Amino acid sequence: MLILHCPYCGVDADETDLHAGGEAHLKRFGPDSGDEEFENYLFMRENPKGVHFERWRHAYGCGKWFLAARCTATLEVFGTYSAQTTEPPQDIKDAISAKRPGWAWGDLS
Amino acid sequence: MSDAVSALQGRVATGDVTIADAGLQGMITLRCDLSAKSLKAACKTMGLAIPERGQISRSGDKALCWMSPDELLMLVPYADVAGSLASVEQGMKGQHYLAENVSDARALIHIDGPFARDVIAKLAPVDLHPDSFKPGMVRRTHLGQIAAAFWMRDDGAFELICFRSVAAYAFDLLAASAKAGPVSDVRAS
Ligand SMILES: [Zn+2]
Numbered sequence: 001m002l003i004l005h006c007p008y009c010g011v012d013a014d015e016t017d018l019h020a021g022g023e024a025h026l027k028r029f030g031p032d033s034g035d036e037e038f039e040n041y042l043f044m045r046e047n048p049k050g051v052h053f054e055r056w057r058h059a060y061g062c063g064k065w066f067l068a069a070r071c072t073a074t075l076e077v078f079g080t081y082s083a084q085t086t087e088p089p090q091d092i093k094d095a096i097s098a099k100r101p102g103w104a105w106g107d108l109s
Numbered sequence: 110m111s112d113a114v115s116a117l118q119g120r121v122a123t124g125d126v127t128i129a130d131a132g133l134q135g136m137i138t139l140r141c142d143l144s145a146k147s148l149k150a151a152c153k154t155m156g157l158a159i160p161e162r163g164q165i166s167r168s169g170d171k172a173l174c175w176m177s178p179d180e181l182l183m184l185v186p187y188a189d190v191a192g193s194l195a196s197v198e199q200g201m202k203g204q205h206y207l208a209e210n211v212s213d214a215r216a217l218i219h220i221d222g223p224f225a226r227d228v229i230a231k232l233a234p235v236d237l238h239p240d241s242f243k244p245g246m247v248r249r250t251h252l253g254q255i256a257a258a259f260w261m262r263d264d265g266a267f268e269l270i271c272f273r274s275v276a277a278y279a280f281d282l283l284a285a286s287a288k289a290g291p292v293s294d295v296r297a298s
Contacts, residue, residue: 008178009249010162014234017250060251062177 005080006058007066013058021055024067025087025106049073051096051103053088056080069096113187116216116276122284126222130280131268133187134217137194140180141206151200155193157183165247165260174247174260182258182270187212216276220259220283221266224291229259229267231286253282 002015023045029037046052052072057065067085069078069092078099079092087108088096096103103109117130141148149159152173160166160175171193174182185193190210197208220228230237232252242248242261249258252271255278259269271279 011248012236013250016234060256061249062180064177 002070002075002077004056004066004068004077006061006064007080007082008062008064009058011061013061017058017060019057019059021057021065024053024055024083025108027086046106048105051078051100051105053105053108055083071100113213116273117218117280120280122280122287124222124284124287125290126220126225126228126287128228128280128283128287129219129221131217131219134212134215135185135187135190135193136210136212136215136217136270137183137185137190137197138176138180138209138211139183139197139206140208141201141204143179143181145201145204145206147200147204148206151197154196154200155185160247163247164245174258176247176249176258214273215270216273216279218269218271218276218280218283219266220269220287222287225265225267227291228283228286229269230292231289232282233257233259252279255279 003012004018005011006013026041028041050071050073052070054068054070055065056068057063065083066080067083068080069088070076071078076099078095081089081092113133115130115132119132120130122128143159152159155171156168157171157173158166160173160181163175165172165174170186172184174184176182183193190212194208194210201208226237226239233250235248235250236242244261244263244265247258247260251257252269255271255275257269257271257279259267261267269279
């Protein structure tokens with residue numbers, strides 16, 4: 001069972017209170033971008049075994065979207081943070097580095 | 110005007126923990142910037158303080174529940190809803206906000222008795238240990254299959270709200286949980 005801390009409510013929410021929203025930090029390119037960029041945005045995903053960044057919605061709680069950093073292999077949660085950010089905050093990256101030295105995910109490391 | 114009736118029409122399941130329809134309850138959903146000074150002022154005229162995150166603030170027969178970073182639920186006597194809405198509307202004039210009477214869209218159920226915590230703990234994925242869930246806290250979650258929110262009164266009784274259409278389900282679920290006894294008894298049997 002996955003339990004994630006909702007950064008808006010400040011409570012630990014059970015997986016059954018949440019709705020999964022797929023990969024976090026997807027970038028949609030604007031006008032004049034190419035087909036390949038649009039294809040990447042729509043279809044290409046990281047699907048890692050290990051460190052992953054995801055979108056979750058506190059569906060039965062506050063209803064807000066937030067982001068979570070966790071390990072897909074062990075279900076260990078490194079931290080959750082606001083969805084109003086384009087990349088993980090430094091304290092989340094530091095928490096991952098402490099547990100998984102040398103981690104990499106997309107352009108992040 | 111039609112006669113308003115609560116969804117559960119006064120149902121009571123008596124036991125060590127009693128589950129009871131709380132009857133008609135005025136409820137107003139408020140959505141806006143919760144740090145707005147005008148909101149604070151409007152609530153103050155009703156004797157209510159803006160609750161802290163995850164809390165309920167009470168004053169007599171009125172209360173404000175924290176529902177999300179931009180949402181409050183105002184509880185007032187059923188007959189006072191129109192007046193309270195008018196106060197809010199006057200106080201928030203010219204601002205981006207929403208205030209809606211949702212009294213008839215919801216049901217309010219009381220859970221009262223020595224193991225009221227256990228009755229809810231069996232149904233919702235919430236840590237109800239006395240060190241974790243205390244009087245004055247509000248939690249939005251799900252109860253079995255349905256969305257619900259509850260808070261604890263100072264006397265240890267719980268108050269739970271759910272949508273009107275699923276009130277019978279919530280009541281039956283709570284009554285069954287109460288009838289089955291406290292968690293320790295369930296484990297032993
Ligand atoms: Zn939340």
